[in-house]
Amino acid sequence: MPKTIIKNIQTLYTSTGSMLLKGTSMNQVLVLNDAYIVIQDGLIYALGTGSFEKYMEKDVIIHDAKNAIAVPGFIDSHTHLVHGGSRESEFAKKIEGIPYLDILKSGGGILSTVEMTRNATFDELYTKAYQSLEEMLLFGVTTIEAKSGYGLNLDNEIKQLKVAKRLHENHPIDIVSTYMGAHAIPKDFKDNREDYIESIIESLSVIAKLKLATQVDVFCETDVFSLEETKDILENALELGFKIRMHADEIHSIGGAGLAVELKAVSADHLMAMDEQDMDAMAVSNTIANLLPQTSFYLNKDYANARMMLSKGIAIAISSDYNPGSAPSENLQFAMQLAANKMKMNPFEILNAVTINPAVILNLNHEIGSLEVGKKADITLLKAPNLEYVLYHFGINHTQDVFKNGQLVVKDRTILERRKS
Numbered sequence: 001m002p003k004t005i006i007k008n009i010q011t012l013y014t015s016t017g018s019m020l021l022k023g024t025s026m027n028q029v030l031v032l033n034d035a036y037i038v039i040q041d042g043l044i045y046a047l048g049t050g051s052f053e054k055y056m057e058k059d060v061i062i063h064d065a066k067n068a069i070a071v072p073g074f075i076d077s078h079t080h081l082v083h084g085g086s087r088e089s090e091f092a093k094k095i096e097g098i099p100y101l102d103i104l105k106s107g108g109g110i111l112s113t114v115e116m117t118r119n120a121t122f123d124e125l126y127t128k129a130y131q132s133l134e135e136m137l138l139f140g141v142t143t144i145e146a147k148s149g150y151g152l153n154l155d156n157e158i159k160q161l162k163v164a165k166r167l168h169e170n171h172p173i174d175i176v177s178t179y180m181g182a183h184a185i186p187k188d189f190k191d192n193r194e195d196y197i198e199s200i201i202e203s204l205s206v207i208a209k210l211k212l213a214t215q216v217d218v219f220c221e222t223d224v225f226s227l228e229e230t231k232d233i234l235e236n237a238l239e240l241g242f243k244i245r246m247h248a249d250e251i252h253s254i255g256g257a258g259l260a261v262e263l264k265a266v267s268a269d270h271l272m273a274m275d276e277q278d279m280d281a282m283a284v285s286n287t288i289a290n291l292l293p294q295t296s297f298y299l300n301k302d303y304a305n306a307r308m309m310l311s312k313g314i315a316i317a318i319s320s321d322y323n324p325g326s327a328p329s330e331n332l333q334f335a336m337q338l339a340a341n342k343m344k345m346n347p348f349e350i351l352n353a354v355t356i357n358p359a360v361i362l363n364l365n366h367e368i369g370s371l372e373v374g375k376k377a378d379i380t381l382l383k384a385p386n387l388e389y390v391l392y393h394f395g396i397n398h399t400q401d402v403f404k405n406g407q408l409v410v411k412d413r414t415i416l417e418r419r420k421s
Contacts, residue, residue, distance in 0.1 A: 010035075017370065021356060073143065087328070135330040146167075181199075201233060248268040260287050266286075271304045303342045355369050377406035382399060
């Protein structure tokens with residue numbers, strides 16, 4: 001295949017290496033002005049500043065970045081991509097101040113999406129999720145994680161995971177799937193939660209055999225899954241070779257983050273109610289704090305204390321938490337802007353939180369997450385004078401062009417490539 005050269009990059013920003021960045025190391029970003037990137041066979045072949053004449057050859061493809069800035073393709077490492085329906089019918093309750101967990105206990109929330117997901121066909125779920133992937137791609141996202149958790153029985157959980165697998169095969173965005181049967185207790189097990197938890201544990205071997213997920217997640221929260229229940233499920237997942245994750249300390253501080261550290265989870269997610277003792281434990285671990293500021297925004301909750309986490313040496317990722325109930329938005333750029341405005345993270349910290357650190361969560365950090373020779377050419381070009389501007393000017397899409405595996409898939413904010421090569 002001929003080389004592609006991206007020229008006229010005003011500034012290139014990237015981490016270097018494939019290591020997890022923690023605490024003050026999250027300020028480490030390579031900055032190259034007047035840069036170029038050379039792509040060959042889907043990989044980054046070279047990058048640098050100034051003249052690229054030595055890479056010019058017959059049939060080379062030149063892509064003019066038009067003075068955009070270049071960053072690694074964004075990675076959204078916490079989404080609930082595949083689900084049926086929407087929950088605008090509960091929006092008035094939210095505005096009235098009815099708490100999220102109260103809506104769930106009354107049979108709404110997650111449980112209403114479960115009903116819509118169970119009633120949806122494979123094709124209906126696929127079409128809806130495909131459109132969400134298109135939105136994500138337009139926001140510069142090139143890799144995501146997608147959870148199940150709206151089936152809450154084996155057949156429908158498998159249906160969700162099979163939809164995600166088909167999307168991974170057909171859409172430019174790469175998808176890493178997570179099994180989340182432990183998202184809530186379904187209505188049909190309301191008075192028999194022990195049997196439901198046992199059914200989740202039994203289902204793990206089925207999911208592993210079908211190779212539909214590489215990670216397992218549990219919603220560890222008051223009135224959802226207790227610390228003991230979460231530990232039981234995740235220890236069984238570990239025995240089967242799954243990477244494990246947790247929704248932890250989202251609404252109440254119950255020690256979820258501490259359990260995540262104890263079990264060596266790759267991430268503990270949300271953490272708005274995380275206490276300082278668990279922060280200290282996480283600081284000396286490799287468990288990543290995956291923060292989801294769109295959820296705080298939408299639920300009118302406090303934001304996770306990112307500055308204290310960073311001061312203690314914790315690794316942070318930022319994700320959208322795209323879901324129909326508490327973060328109905330595919331816009332990772334808005335999550336980044338909230339991380340700056342509400343969590344006081346600086347631009348370099350935020351860039352690493354949506355590139356190399358989420359790549360570590362998804363076990364893809366040796367392939368993606370930074371712009372380096374030999375890594376996949378997943379590149380987002382942003383129409384902005386500098387990285388700070390992307391966070392300063394909120395509410396718009398700054399994406400200009402996107403390359404996925406070296407292919408131009410978005411040009412001038414228009415999707416070009418609809419299938420993988």
